[in-house]
Amino acid sequence: MAELDGKVALVTGGASGIGKAAARLLAERGARVTICGLDRADTEEAAADIGQGVRGQVADVSDETQVEALLAEIVEGDGGLDILVTAAGIQRYGSAVDTTGADWDEVLRVNLKGTFLPVKYALPHLRTCRGSVVIVSSVQAFVTQTSVAAYTASKGALNAFARSVAIDEAQYGVRANTVCPGSVDTPMLRMAARRFSDGSGAGEQGLVDAWGRTHPLGRVARAEEVAEAIAFLAGDRAGFITGVSLPVDGGLLAAVAVALPE
Numbered sequence: 308m309a310e311l312d313g314k315v316a317l318v319t320g321g322a323s324g325i326g327k328a329a330a331r332l333l334a335e336r337g338a339r340v341t342i343c344g345l346d347r348a349d350t351e352e353a354a355a356d357i358g359q360g361v362r363g364q365v366a367d368v369s370d371e372t373q374v375e376a377l378l379a380e381i382v383e384g385d386g387g388l389d390i391l392v393t394a395a396g397i398q399r400y401g402s403a404v405d406t407t408g409a410d411w412d413e414v415l416r417v418n419l420k421g422t423f424l425p426v427k428y429a430l431p432h433l434r435t436c437r438g439s440v441v442i443v444s445s446v447q448a449f450v451t452q453t454s455v456a457a458y459t460a461s462k463g464a465l466n467a468f469a470r471s472v473a474i475d476e477a478q479y480g481v482r483a484n485t486v487c488p489g490s491v492d493t494p495m496l497r498m499a500a501r502r503f504s505d506g507s508g509a510g511e512q513g514l515v516d517a518w519g520r521t522h523p524l525g526r527v528a529r530a531e532e533v534a535e536a537i538a539f540l541a542g543d544r545a546g547f548i549t550g551v552s553l554p555v556d557g558g559l560l561a562a563v564a565v566a567l568p569e
């Protein structure tokens with residue numbers, strides 16, 4: 308019997324990158340998985356690509372009506388919900404001075420409200436089966452770089468939100484944790500590499516490699532490596548783990564930029 312046999316899971320942002328890898332792994336381990344994404348064609352294509360009975364549903368995670376309907380449909384179709392993974396997210400660049408009010412609102416709406424809403428509508432069902440929530444946050448919840456003011460604010464808030472859910476829901480046996488990746492080779496990272504390699508001469512792959520070298524393990528992560536941490540926290544083997552923020556960062560958070568001379 309597979310580890311997650313009989314479990315029902317929803318993965319937001321599951322049409323791409325980390326969410327897609329997580330959906331694939333949960334399905335491989337026996338869960339009945341729905342992914343949700345913004346674009347119908349992309350979401351259905353991703354579900355078909357993963358196979359294993361994974362279904363694709365279109366929903367904007369920041370729209371309360373759509374999220375409520377999505378959760379109702381899953382619960383009606385599958386008889387409940389055991390696992391929620393929130394991986395939908397966006398990145399916008401700018402310091403506090405450069406970030407427009409519209410960009411700030413968009414990042415907080417998708418990354419933070421777009422996590423709060425699925426959690427809110429999943430919890431009544433998770434409570435009935437001692438289910439679990441895994442929120443995809445970032446090392447940017449702890450440390451930061453230049454020009455990601457809104458994004459880093461959203462990720463710091465997600466870690467705080469996850470702790471709040473963990474404490475409120477512990478009485479029902481529901482667990483809530485975050486994974487906090489460093490750089491991961493996904494469409495989001497590739498988009499950033501294309502944007503910032505323009506004119507630099509380094510090229511997209513050169514920049515991804517350079518970002519990789521800033522991690523002590525010397526490379527960026529594969530989405531599948533983050534998915535392993537997500538699937539572990541989602542399942543019963545992590546039954547006594549709640550309220551934690553797990554770095555999946557190749558040692559990034561363990562390091563300071565100080566070295567003895569060679």
Ligand code: NAP
Nearest residue numbers: 320323324325345367368395396445488490491493494495
């Ligand atoms: P990705 O490949 O861009 O995947 C993000 C997914 O979220 C996309 O499928 C996107 O759909 C979807 N999405 C965006 N807005 C949405 C909305 N309003 N409603 C529903 N779905 C929405 O990026 P990723 O790298 O896998 O990122 C996944 C999560 O990991 C994000 O929270 C990100 O912040 C976090 N993370 C990523 C890295 C990294 O280096 N890649 C590092 C740390 C944390 P569309 O493509 O249709 O917009």
